[in-house]
Amino acid sequence: MYRLLTTDGRAKRGELDTVHGKIQTPVFMNVGTVAAIKGAVSTVDLKEIGTQVELSNTYHLHVRPGDKVVKALGGLHRFMDWDRPILTDSGGFQVFSLTSLRKIKEEGVYFQSHIDGHRIFMGPEESMQIQSNLASTIAMAFDECAPYPATREYMTQSVDRTTRWLARCKKEMARLNSLEDTINPHQLLFGINQGGTYGDIRIEHAKRIREMDLDGYALGGLAVGETHEEMYRIIEETVPYLPQDKPTYLMGVGTPANILEAVDRGVDFFDCVYPSRNGRHGHVYTNHGKLNLFNAKYELDDRPIEEGCQCPTCRHYSRA
Template sequence: MRFYIKHIDNKSRTGAIETARGVVNTPAFMPVGTQGTVKAMFPEELKEIGAEIILSNTYHLYLRPGHEIIHQLGGLHKFINWSGPILTDSGGFQVYSLSSLRRIREDGVEFRSHIDGSLHFIGPEKAMEIQAMLGSDIAMAFDECTPYPAEYEYAVKSLELTTKWAGRCKEYCESVKRRIAETEIKRYEDSGNSPIHPFTHSPIQSLFGIIQGGMYKDLRKRSLEELMEIGFDGYAAGGLSVGEPKEEMYEIIEFIAPLMPEDRPRYLMGVGDLVDVLVAVENGFDMFDCVMPTRNARNGTLFTSRGRISIKRTEFKADPDPLDPDCNCYTCRNYSKAYLRHLFLSKEILSMRLNTIHNLYFYLDFFRKMREAIDNRTFKQFKKYWEEVWTGHPR
């Protein structure tokens, strides 16, 4: 993986992440394909509307259908028919969300499947093994997601565990690289050719470390410094958007972003509210993921250039206009609000499809316009305009 910065507007920046499977322009939004599918979307449709990378979930794919099966069938890209880059999370957040079904140990987490109650264990090495077999382009280190609220002492222990696990994840990945290097060098020597760079033809994953520390700035700084000492291809801020007040989240975003390495991608995990995204981009974050556009679409809430719309409202019963006259997505080019309301109230499958196409298009187009604003050094005006659209007043 190679990352470079294109333009800077104050702290906000545009850049590009180059991977073997394609380029990801940043700031980037990653549609979430939890179980190997972005719900209601064909992979070809994702590409058509501008998706350059998607996210899949280690925990869910480990439980069903199983990472060994996916590996046997050619890896995750082939399994889901997606040729672009994929980022896989480590499963740490999903295990955290199963607090009643899991037990944290020094060597990892023991938990019961939410599907059938069977007992499982995932530690740093296992998380890396699963992601390696899935064959994602970017893997996330296994972490202990600090809950909110958390006492200082708990946040310290959580941070220390995350750092310890991050070191073990890095060592596992380095051992894989060494094994591949030895295999590649021997292959070229056996063929009579001169050895070339041993990783050139090998699917080496990039590895991101995850910053924890709860809402404590000193712990966030410590977590980042310890991760930087280990060394990662990118750095992510985890443990945010887990129930804390917005202002507390913004304080951490504004504090930690400028401390993160400038020459590595900065990923804000699980944050997708567009006002939150604007604050994060203003402070220099590059990557985002969230289920908001797809989940809201299925629930009838749609994002437009005029704000959010609940398509089930009576006022749209006979409305012949498109959902968003400024939107060029398939849904807005072809269907009225009246029809979208009818589909939703009738519980038709097409409702989920058309709503999801629109919401994802809107998100990806928003990020494209945001990149243009940064390139043109007009991000401040862009942010002010959209904050007024979404909240009625700029922050």
């Protein structure tokens, strides 16, 4: 259950109850694509910095080590030693990014593994089955992330297919959650709004999927090449047509400025590889702007990265 605790304009503060604990929103989800954060960040580290939700990827875990392996080992929470909520992406974005290796059909997508080239099929039912095997807290519906830019005709056809796939996802998840051997029979399902930068297509799609009464709703297919202004416009136009009593998730967007702009427009779930990727390359955010710690001027700087910050890094390490 999602409770709306308070609002300020369109910005909202909420709480989502899950089988793995409460999620306070707005929330930023750390991305551990293959059940771990790159850069030797442990689950102990994640808890110490206050991480509420970890995000892992269905496609990558299906290819390696395999979702059936993860299920045999007790599910993703036991596999990665994490007892808080986990959200799994459906794999759609990754599958559709393999442009030269995939073929889209009504039943789903045929594509080649990026690891060894073997042929794989993934459709709505398969995505739900994989995510059920992983036993994540929240599963994302299988959708088509259309290319940017795309023609209006293509986008309309793509969104229609995504809507049909969403109905299949919901039906399959209900079946899976009723099985005796399902690790997490309380798995939640979030649907995904698509439509590119066509505001009217986005709005119409939002109206259609809100009738399905899902556990949450996401905006997908953004931050794929459009300008920030276009992205903010789409969020502004679309979010009012999604249920206000459910979580609203902006997928793959996570710079501080992007988060603030989106929160102001009613979004309360976020994820992005930006923090961990930038951190591995010495780029960090502070209240006074971004620092590049690889810069020679920090070679002998014994100050913490952020004066007064109580995070583990600032407490124990200098800029040098």
